[in-house]
Amino acid sequence: MAYISSNENRFYVALEQSYGLVSASGAFNRIPAIKLTARQQRERVDRKDKTGSRTFVGYAPGGRLATTVEISTYMRNWADQTKEPGYGPLFQACMGLPAAITNSLNISSVTGTNQLAFATPHGLTAGQGVAYGSELRFVTAIVNSQTIQINAPFTVTPSSGASMGISATYSLDTELNSVTILDCWSPTSAVQRFIYGVAIDQLQLQVNADFYEFQFAGAACDVADTTSFQPGQGGLTAFPAEPSSSGFEYSIVPGHLGEVWLGSAPNQFFTLTSATVTLDNDLVLRDKEFGAALARGICPGIRNVTVNFSLYQQDDSQTQALYQAARQQAPTSVMLQMGQQAGQLTGVYLKNVMLETPEFDDSQTRQQWTFKSCRAQGVTDDEISIAFG
Helix, strand or coil: CCCCCCCCEEEEEEECCCCCCCCCCCHHHEECEEEEEEEEEECCCCCCCCCCCCCCCCCCCCCCEEEEEEEEEECECCCCCCCCCCCHHHHHHHHECCCEEECCCEEEEEECCCEEEECCCCCCCCCCEEEECCEEEEEEEEEECCEEEECCCCCCCCCCCCECCCEEEECECCCCCCEEEEEEECCCCCCCEEEEEEEEEEEEEEECCCECEEEEEEEECEEEECCCCCCCHHHCCCCCCCCCCCCCCCCECECCCEEEEEECCCEECCCEEEEEEEEECCCEECCCCCCCCCCCCEECCCCEEEEEEEEECCCCHHHHHHHHHHHHCCCEEEEEEECCCCCCCEEEEEEEEECCCCEEECCCCCCEEEEEEEEECCCCCCCCEEEEC
């Protein structure tokens, strides 16, 4: 009898159509996860009855279950662009709307540096990501049915007749979906699990690490496993089988490759040393209602999107403009592009961020500015957009 190797682990994530009802996973739902932590604790209520001794006689059975989940996955290449990225269900569960896919569009003309006109109606919306070559940009305004304004110029200006790439954009919505995580192990005799009714409360993206990682945390309805599964859990009559996922090949994107655009009139910065974007849904589950031992739904609160970043100070106008924007509380846009190769791109766009006055860090040989807890704001569900290309 051998130990179970922690490397013999495979994860699949599928979007649920109704809260707590398991959706079937396919091979395309597999993600290159690093770690999954599921903690389950039953509510323990102290008894007040007189037992006649100082001995603990046990908790009353049937307390409510509370399940928390954390999962981390590497950013990988988007090989099959006929489907959304494999970790797409996690982003939709965190943000709300399904992926808006931008198919190849042919450019008819470029006005200035930030306005693109297409030969046919584009069907895009503000906040949607567009890809060209090895870069991602975001739509800031719809000029007309065939023309858009983007947040920053492409490094190589598209020529007339050029084709845009394919992109998938996740945007915010008031309501949130849940996902099922299938946790599979080898050998098959090991305990297999699925976690259902997973609601994503927090998403964190980090820039300038060894590799790009997406970190998700939240709460779930319940955890089921092969040793204790009962028909009816997650709406299933039998424990789900692992999808056939032979030939799971992917590339991991180095965490230092990409671009950053900052400012009210965005400029590209080459002095960024670190950045973290956090989306917090202030989420609670409907888990305190009479007649239910498990959660019945998701209840999001006020969304909180923040960005922390550090960069070297330079005596140029664009760096000083960031300091002035922080002091004057002027709206500032932030765009991060992770990766620099088509099919391996992720873009994060916050159109309206209130910068906090930076801290001066002189602990190293070159001075850095650290902007902390800079909160994004918007009008209605438009604080942040995340796109893949």
